[in-house]
Amino acid sequence: MNQPIPEPQSQAQSNLIQDTNVRGDLIFAPVQIGTKIETQIVQISVAKVTQQPLIKTSPYQGLKKFNFQDRERFFGRDKLIARLFEAVNSSSNLSLVLGASGSGKSSVVRAGLIPELKKSLESQIFYNFIFTPNQDPFDSLYRCLLSEEKDYSFNKSEAEIALKAQADTLTEVIGTLKKNEERWLIFIDQVEELFAICQDSEKCKNFIEGIVRVAKSGDSSIKIILAMRADFVEQLSSYPDLGGIANQNNIHLVTEMYPDELRQAIEQPAARHGVVFEEGLVEQIIKEVEGQKGFLPLLQYTLNLLWESECKIIGADSRPIIESRTLNKASYTNLEGVRGALQKHIDKIYTGFSEDEQTATKQIFLKLVNIVETDSGSKIVSRRAYRDEFVGESVNKILDRFIDEKLLVSSSDSLTEKVAIGKNSDRLQPSGTIEIAHEILLSSWEILKKWIEQEQEAIILKNWLASETRRWQKICLENESKANDELLKGSRLVQVEELRSKNTFENVGGLRPEENKFIDASVEQRDRQKNQQERLRKRIILGLSAGLVGALSLSGFAGWQWRQAEITKSDIMARSADILFSQGKELDALMESLRAGVLRQRLKAEPSIELVGSLQQSVLEGRERNRLEKDSSWARSVNFSPDGKTLASGSGDNTIKLWDVTTGQEISTLKGHSNPVSSVNFSPDGKTLASGSGDNTIKLWDASLGKEIHTFKGHSSSVSSVNFSPDGKTLASGSGDNTIKLWDASIGKEIHTFKGHSSSVSSVNFSPDGKTLASGSGRTIKLWDVTKGRKIRILKGHSRAVWSVSFSPDGKTLASGSYDNTIKLWDISTGKEIHTLQGYSGPVKSVSFNPDGKTLASGSGDNTIKLWDVTTGKEIRTLQGHSSSVNSVSFSPDGKTLASGSEDKTVILWNVNFDDLLVRGCDKVRAYLHNPSANVSDSDRHLCDGIGKGK
Template identity: 40%
Template sequence: MTQKFPSGDGEYDQSIHDVSVVSSQNVTFNQTQIIQISVEEIKTRKFIVTSPYKGLKKFESEDKDRFFGRDQFLTGLVNELEQTNFVLLLGASGSGKSSVIRAGLIPWLVERQGSQLMNLVFTPDQDPFESLYASLLGNYKQSEAKIARVVKEDTLTQVVRSLKQQDSYWFILIDQFEELFTTTEPSKRDVFIKSLVQLVKTLDKVSDRSVKVVATMRADFLDRLSPYANLIKVTDQHRPIIAEMQLDELRLAIEQPAAHHGVVFEAGLVKQIIDDVQGQAGYLPLLQYTLNLLWETEVQSQSIEDRTLNISNYRQLGGVRGALQLHIDQIYGALSEPEKLAAQRIFLKLVSIGEDEESGTEWKPVRRRANRPEFSDSLEQTVLMELINQNLLVSNRATDSPESTIEIAHEALLISWTTLNTWIKENRQAITLRNRLNDDVEQWKKTKSPEDLWRGSKLERILELSRDLGFNRVLGGFSPVANQFINASKKLRDRQLRRTKIIAIVGFVLSGLATTAAIVATYQFQQAERGRMEQYAATAEALLANEQPVEALINSIAGVGLSKKWFVKFPNHPVPVSVQSSLLDTVRMNREENRLHHETGVTVVRVSKDGNYLATGDREGTIRLWDLHGHLIGQPLQHGQQSVEALAFSPDRQLLISGSEDGTLMRWNLEGKPIAIPFKDRHQGIVASIAFSSDGLQIASGGADTTVRLWDRQGNPINPFIVNEGYSINSVSFALNSNQILFCYGRRLGFWTLGNSLGEPLALESGMSPFSYNCVFSPDGSRIATSGSETVKLWNLEGKSIAILQGHQGYVSAVGFSSDNQKIVSGGADKTVRVWDLQGNQIGLPLRGHQRFITSVDFVSKDKQIVVSGSDDGSVRLWNLRDQSVGLVLSAGDKLVTAVAVSPNGKYFVTGSQEGMLHLWNANGSSIGTPFKGHQQEVTSVAFSPDNQTIVSGSLDQSVRLWHLNGSKIGQPLQHDAPVTSVAFSPDGKLIASGVFSRSEKDFKGRDGELWTGGNHTITLSNLQGKRIAPPFTGHYGSQASNNDKLMSVAFSLDGKYLVSGSGDGTVRLWNLQGNQIGVPFQHKDAVSAVAFSPDSKIIASASYDKKIRLWDLQGQLIKPPFGGHEEPVTAIAFSPDGKYLVSGSGDGTVRLWDLQGNQIGAPFQHKNTVTSIAFSPDGQAVISNGDQNKVTWSWVSSDKLLQIGCEQLRDHSMLLNPITEAAREARYTCDQYVWAD
């Protein structure tokens, strides 16, 4: 029987764990009959002297009788498990995630399932498979359980199949799931997640409901799921969040344990405790610790003999906010000085830094689980036992076994004990470096490979740290195996230094001259600088792979800068391909124009309507105002101590409104010095969103208290509206006419027409995401965008789906429109910002660089090409959407471009189309004159004369035509008896070569007797008057491959002596101008699609359907092995004007740049379709290609031009303006010296 116990604060209801199954799909935790008894009757109950509170210890199943206040949540959780086999329970640190499972759900399962229940509880630790194995050992033999130790994707499934009895019920709790991302080896983490997903999918497939898995994870680690799309999908509908307790639940958690031990609270004490914890994040462990300490204090002082916990003792302990701090200080203060130092070493060995501050992300301390042998010092062992006895540390075993592990009792200690917090701040860099070393040591222990040893600056830093007496005294130095690793790294470094010295000495001895020594020294310095140059390039590529494009670009610029110094280039040292590649890749990938910083995670960014000002807010209540060049305007503004969750500028930019996690709104007058003016009322929870009406006279806000509130410009409340469905209001937005407010909550969109009641929720055609994070009107009021799980959806005002924007991995937390209504920007858990058109097509590549999830995005109103984003990594980034690596994108309207050529002087383009027309363009991409009309079918090839005055074109209509630049025809067309597939001018401009595919009526045998289909490929040589000056060049045969009958490519050597041709017969042939074939054909394995001569006329390049590029000398000998990389037939090829590079296009839609050794320079340029034409600009700085149907793209490729672009990209960037790293200083010097000097 459950009783209702009154207290000095009034009566309260006891909550117990009786459960009724209402239906097969609905479970409810019930309260049984309540009997009211007096305080005195409670005091006459049996007095139990042991504390009913847990302190910092975990709640376990045996604590079910002292676990109160979570019945409502447990009801929802049980119902969740009725619907699925896997639940990911999220919550803040200290929210009670583990407790509600261990002391709430598991006891209920025990009662319901009885002996059929198999309960497996483990934390991932370094090896989750090993942890699972250990959890099985209590019920299975080692020989049976060892199957769990196998690191394979089907391990969890095999464990269930092999060990589970058919009539048993398994419950698996993976507690502290975030350890997979902080502690577990990456390779094992990836396999374990795949194994977990496979288990869940297998259970779902066979409809097995007898295995349930719950994982508990801190909510701030949710973004770590983004690389695991399958894990996101299986948990997408089942990620309940455990929120803070309601007041009545909190009262139960405080009063009921004492009442069951025959003790009550003095009048007013419970209310004061509740007041003390309000607004304090993660207060439950501190509450339990304080209540336990209060109980023990009363017992020791015998004050509890009156069966009442006293308010005076509570206050002496420091209350919930101070009790832990005060008590630990007392424990620490009682230690001797040597013991205090040992305690400091112990605590710092049990701490990791959650994020690396060197990467620009917010750092935070997290607990680290350590093996007991790490505390080998006898004094450390003595202090360790004292700290365990005082419940500040916990061990997984009762003995001092070397297999046992030690960890800090609760993360609350890391924050609440000021002394520890100070130690961590003072030593965080050393802790970070030590932990990074330990990770690499573990890898080296397995491989013993020299490749895993440390080199360069990392080694020097760790050696410096090892010599630091303070480090050894405070952090306890390094482990023995870490010292072995450091010594091995040092020996490897010393061997390399000795080798260098020997080379120098040998050079000196052999020459016998001092000048030789100087030469050797200069050579060594030169080699060192070249090595540094290539190291910059390698670092750039690594940073780019790690999605840090700005840092990568800085290293690339630094590397190119070194390559320009005379002593690096001397005597004629070419720029390494790696350096060119890194610059090309980083310039093309970077869009980040500037980066602004907060001290903690950025929660919201907003740009003023005029586009001149930017407001940003963070998790510590700070607001900063900036101009768009990144200059801070005035001093930071402070909106309390809790997170700023919402910001809005008034349309006239005179006001800024901020909303906070504490429910308050503030009005900042930006005329002159900003002054904070609080609103007259507040939300009863987080303010999630704020919006101004278009006339600036009204303000709407939405929050976690399920209300949408309306305010006037002075902050006076006008009229709140409550959504009675229990959902937080995530976003609010005014319609264009200011008469209607859009808001999203749960899975719904709501409209509130001002002056009327709430309209019906908008019926959406295909449904929203399971949880909508954001919704917003387009500026013209015609569309609505919503963001949720992995997608952004676009709707019209009738609720019909217009487009689904897919590409994000994980939840999409922020979305916004450009001011011209034409673009949408989004950001989310995958740390990317993406821009879309209204049809759902992604514009450009994702914007990468943030190191944690995106919290907010916005467009700069006056310039639709600038996007601003804020992230939990503490940064605000400004992105320029213009791709500066592309000099020009020429659009031919709705005409399909089939051929392109650029004039020798670089002033003009000409394009041929599928409709048979030519178009002339200037170098700025503007069309000149009207289309050239004359061909009746597709134009296959175009070329300019050397004097830039004439254009030649070939067509499937079997003709070759000559044109003036004004589009007028020159003479009569040169008629052929078959489609023309290629045309070329001779270097002197007097001759035209045309490649023709001559169809025959029958098949015929080639020279080797093989049967060929189709007809002969021929080359015709004519003068400009149309007279053929030689018989047709014959020798090529029909196509060996299907669909290659149009393949026939011709090119002149630049000395005018030769023609080269390639054909569908798979051969390359060299001719003199009389039509005589020189030597034997050069053979490909498939059809040859394109040929080109090098500028010095000594090398022939050929491209083939065999996906290869080959270089030949004039005797037909391969100069280099074939260049491979394209995934489809290579369709186009060209030499650079200086003959040092090749560019190729392919059916895979890529354009690739090569040096003549076959090294690919940079990542491929991507087109949407087959690349049909390609060329270098006359100055060699750009590549011109077409592969997007109606577009021609001009892409910069020269190092000088890319360096100029890269420096301009970072001209206003804080990392270049205020360089800190060696690479940044080198990059700044490079830009100053080689780009900005003029």
């Protein structure tokens, strides 16, 4: 800041009750000595503590985070507070506080650092602004500026600057609203929300750019602190400017507390209320908690329950036990300790409910959960829901019970927002919210964990639908003419309709009236478009017939001209089939596809991509797929053996499974990794399988025997991708340590390490000639000369992390899939972008070329697979069948089969061969065609003669 801030006095020094002349319990206390904090032993007399006035109110926080008003009972983080204080007083304007969920990141800033800053700057004008990004970080900043609970005061017109949502908005807010003599601290808590729930990627990008600009501004009167879950840190790779500023000098790790710090956090709050612990109990608690990640909220919750139980239990002297001034071991044991207290308490509440109340409880909690896609896979996070999403007296009664139990947190906001419900109507909506008190609950309550696993698809879709509905309502108010563009379409609409018809959404709290209106409006638009398409289809057929007749009558058509006209006719029939399918006329669509396919086959003409896509849709949508037996965990990577007979899948349960492609049966399970297997790849001769894992190793396996051959060690972080060179002599690996390594595949010796990426390397792939290696990391792709070991070119264009790269069979094109929901095709010779393929509503996690190079397959976090025409960049077909993120896709060597692995714990084999699709289509309708009572024309009755079973 402008002037050095006076050094803070140790919190422990000022708050501890000390008496070094009286024997008593020992406490390790960090004490400020000049500018250095050291640990000293301070003796505290039990008698002195118990002579203090007894305050029966619990001094423990439960699951709630500490805030400024809780500063007098926040203990154990003096060293970290001092480091943060020093950072804020340094030349850097940005500090990043990283830690596991439950490590106390938010609390140390809110209840530790900010009180010290206020105290040190009491003679100056100091304002702190605290907010979480939520779904719209600019709206959150706007609400923060209008907060009535703060020292500062801005009117609505001033605060509305924040709603401009541009890269320079944060700078403009500061430049307009901040006075020269003021010092500002902007604390953005739960920064992971920018990556987890922010719905507008452009706003997210602009907001982060705004942070970077302020951090680089050199204005020392402005300081920004970001607090973020450590397991989201890889998301910074998509924003290298922010990552570059957040270097080792201003990243502060919130680690587990040391025993002396835990002792303070346990003993001191009670001591200040005149209560001590039974001898040995503090040591017992420390032993249970020490070294456990994220246990601090559970510790606070357990201590709060312990305190409250001592207030309720009547002792032998007919007084509450708390009046004995000692928290005892028996009560702690009855709570089942830190590990069991929360589980036992919430189970007791839940089992005391009626069946209807238990159902409502499930609906409430699942409304407050979200499952998000990140660069390292799916993560379960808490969701902040609007209060009005909870409908019904009984639901709200239960909701209030959990709020009273401090398991849920309710926040009211004086602001309201206007939303539209349907056409030409609006209302004011209270913006009060409900959220789970702490994310530790998501992993600590077994019943909730099972609900989340069971309802994963519905949770993801329901939360996405809630967000899309609010966006549609907002556009209805702002620009009604554009509202139809925001309605649901395609596979998402089909999926939403299906879950609504099955009442699946009821399991996660049901749909609000606004959401039903949104779906209904989407269905109405689709039906209108279907009618328009049907009219178009009829015009196409009539026009084709008239054109053919006219052309024949005019020129008699030479043989090759006639053949060309028939090919054109088959393409138009394929288009017609697509329209029929979109109208729900699946049998008619299949028949039209078969007519087109049989015509093409009899002409001995190569089927068009559009025709193959039409057959895929008609045949495969009938769910005649080969779904391999359910895996025991999510499938992260799939790869065919060179002969196409075996499929390998890498799993989240640390194993690799080998499958018989013909029968769909598991051949063997390869065990040896100690963390999830993220990548598998067969050697060109099919004899060896390579696997990369989160345990930082690569293993080579004998593919026929299923035995481990070698373990390659050298990476210092997880191995995300492995790929054999075309000659099988070299293996490439990409890792979370930002490097690529080349290995001698025969002996496991490291040949070379490529350095140059600034973030995790998510994918590596050799060119067909083996001379070039492509690697995806952050927002870029790098091309490397394998022989010379140097970088050739950098491909830039993606706005978020690149997750997958793949060379075309001729080596001229590279495909890249990214977390920006797009695929890009690149010209290898020039490094220029050829096409950007769009259409996904989730990250693209895998790309794979068909062996003929004409088709590209991609798998996405929106649960779908898409097939693309490489030449035109147009989507051919969307394949649906997975209920969760598609992590990997791979074509068989003959190009007839596509494999996909998903987080729904299944691997699916899709038939993409024209002849096979034609046979399967004919087999589906053969009984119908031969049914005498069916309304089938004579030509159609013989349509499938000689195809498949009818041969």
